[in-house]
Amino acid sequence: MLNWTLYKREVKNSVKMLVIFGAVITMYVAIIISMYDPEMMVSLDKFYELMPELMASVGMSAGATTLIGFMISYLYGFILLLFPMLFCILRGNGLVAKYTDKGSMATLLAAPVKRKTVALTQMSVLISGILILMIYATGLEIIIAETSFPGELVISELLKLNAALMCLHLFIGSICFLASCVFSDTKYSIAFGAGIPVLMYVLQMLANTGEKAEAAKYFTFFTLFNADGVVAGESNAIIGAVVLGIGAAVLYAGGITVFCKKDLHI
Template identity: 30%
Template structure:
């Protein structure tokens, strides 16, 4: 790792990292804050009971029996996925594909640092931002539970499991996004490949949840590895899922760094 480059790129990405982190923290605090007023609502509970099981599965809604199940469905089932996925795709593009496409990567390569060192440093910047988002989100969840919710206590262990597996999901997404950003011929192609595959994965998971006959499609989606509602209920074996997502992320980053070190860059 090149320390000077790392500090410079973190500073460059600071506004983006802060905006995503604060946005994620705000949403989870907001959702936790409204839970007490909804928890005792018979109308809301009755409405949830009338919804089709397929629709509840799509948004990972398992009920309103406790705060963790509520935020698992209302936040981690969709908003968290959107915020993290968009950050992974756009940050990888800004750190690798854009400098290559616009020629500014040549200035970095002119320094006495190997290509592997530069790519590895950019990968660490991406992961630093991702870690900041998840850590601040986790901290906001604990703070909201302590300050805004008085009649319920957050299951800390399962809440941490949701966030750790969520981080590993984004680690996997950022891994293949980094790979495409390191190897694509231009910025638009890298963005379209990363975004397209992420949308395809999400579509497979969505269709698999909606149609029982198409449930096999979920085996082709990394989003199927993240089920916050089931984690909240203690129905997920977190170790195999974590190892799978970690492996995908490591392969993506390793391949991206390796191929970037060997590829011919456009002049």
């Protein structure tokens, strides 16, 4: 059960952040999709040849021949990974640890509301925010692609791709939520809730450069998100997305369990 009064208040607190990240995503998606044309792709490929390691580190690659391939190269290695991840980090910390750190948790629990209800409500706020960003990004991509290049985008492929991306961000959100539930001090909640996803992304950047750093892919969960593989329908890529989804469910449940049992000193 959720506490709908608390849910509505927290969702309202998420609006400003959602608008900011939504605006940033809108700008990048619009610019990058509009760049899809043979002449521009040749220029981008030449730029890639000048700095292959730098481009590869943020998931960008040369030689895309389709619109979805172009979008994967220039949106799904950096923009649509980084900004939703920042939302998870910032919002996740403010849902539980911030209240405990400031002593406001006593107010939340003063009413006849169970801890589990509070935890489930706060978790739902974070998940709602992630879903809103992913649904918005998907709709935006479809509208811009169909407006600029009618018939070029295979929508079914985009839906599969963004479903896998959503699993990734739900997993990142679960790490942030768990850290917020475990630690009563926001500095520790942020250190772990932000530190782990950021470290994993840095390792993925190193892995993308190849050669000696390629082994780093075995130490980051971002490897489980294989955009090209998902679009191609590869079983390993689909399994990777499912693992992220299951992992998210486990960590969210873990966060609720920890919050219900911890001593809040209130």
